[in-house]
Amino acid sequence: MRYLRLYGHFFTAQLKVMMEYRLDFLVGVFSVVLIQFTSVFFVKVVFDQIQSLNGWSFYEVLFIYGIASTGRSIHHIFFDNLWTIGWQYIRNGEFDRFLIRPVNPLFHVIANRVQQDGFGQLAIGLILLLTAISHLSIVWTVGKVLLLIVMILSSGAVFVAVNLFFATLSFWMVDSLPIVVGVFQVAEFARYPLTIFSKEIRGLLTWVIPYGFTAFYPASAFIEHSGYQSVALLTPVVAVVSCWIAYWFWGKGLRAYTSTGS
């Protein structure tokens, strides 16, 4: 509770700064929308050639995309600082200051940045979701709406967990950013029905880097012919477990922190 309120204070302080640089805000949001739009456009072009992708229709794939984008936006807006933990704080010893504050250092790092561009991601995610839903014949009940929200939050949590895990490597190496970026690229695969991939890749995206749970599996819960409706329900569990593992690893990293000489 205290952390929630504290986050609120961090958030408003940064919002004020953002509002001062309105142009930056708009440009940031717009560029993200543009990037996301191009990748959706690519899917559209593909579906103009084929009727379905491994049994998945265009709007079903769009639905997967929508969950991925919305989930990703949670990470993008609130947890963006994880990306640069290495060179922004650890490598230069700036991390010291989080250790002499009476709050959880991970919370502090995360609260220290609100990424405005993420709102573009959120907007595109919601647009995709709504577009897809309006073309799909899912019967929406209150339960399903709640389930969708839980799924999207879990998707965001999985993104956060994976990034946190790899960003933690910064405690031992000079900069983990290349690895974090590399791993994040893998998430691109996870925006398609996993059934189109080989067994190995599917296994990788399910059990090793669980990006499958950021889009495909949660979406499957709502698609009857997906064949993964029960696996889909594991999504929140996977999210919690991955966060736990990542946080445990972070704790190990924290203990290895040795600051810098000056």
Next chain:
Amino acid sequence: MIDVQNLSKQYQIAKRDPGLAGAVKSLFSRKYETKQAVQDISFQIQKGEMVGYIGANGAGKSTTIKMLSGILTPSSGVVRVNGIVPYENRRRNASQIGAVFGQRTQLFWDIPIRESYHLLKHIYQVPETEFQQRLEMFTDVLDLGPLLGIPVRQMSLGQKMRAELAAAFLHNPAVVFLDEPTIGLDVAVKDRIRAFIREMNRQQETTVILTTHDMQDIEEICNRIIIIDGGKILYDGALQAIKERFGDKRTIHFDLEKNDGFTIPYALATRVEQVVSHREAAGKSNSISLSFNNAEITAAEVISEMMQAYTIRDLTIDEVHIEQIVKDIYERGL
């Protein structure tokens, strides 16, 4: 207030193969090189003391302070700050200490410092009225008024350092660690900062540990010094005592009418020694510098003897500088 016993810190410097592969490999197995930064030091500091922690570059000052503030875990030994073990109970320790690391900022880079202070208020859970009172007083003493609306990013070094100092004291910590708080500042800002530290100590009995390379800081703020060298404590005691022990050496520079064939007056000959100071080196050939021990002969006697023997245009007496004392200890030991 602060209790340090047999404290040591070694840094493990990982040697690894270059490149990404080396980095990944080093996660699993690595070779270490050990660097002993602090070696078996012990001291106690009472509430309200202001202690200068001094030593050459690389002596281990910052390392000690990081262990006291909970940033680093000691390799061995015990630290207690106000009864709390900092590295075990980091968050609890954090709420009772304040810190300024001269090279870094504790404030938020992009946010105007007024907002930064408000955030710190929430982080440290400072009651609103206390916060307002303190901020008002700090604004006054540190002259922060014109700065409150701008972020650290846009500040000069001196402005930033004043802002930092206020941030460190905002939650009225029992102990404040100041690691080179005056580095790179002009005389006026240094003065203001020193006055502020003294004022806080007077009002709140804040315990202060200060590292610096500026001996003026020490002389004006501290009543006790701890000298550290190569990770070990060389001296721990009153500033006055070490000044008396080493600081009896005085030098007087005389500017003579003419100095061809200068010899030390007979009455002084055994107790005074002529030294070459930077003035003669700079080519002011009419200058003579005499060095003597204050315990054997007073400055007044030296001056009076000199005035009888020569025509003196001007003279200056060198003040005792702890800088010189520290150098002497470094070079010759206690």
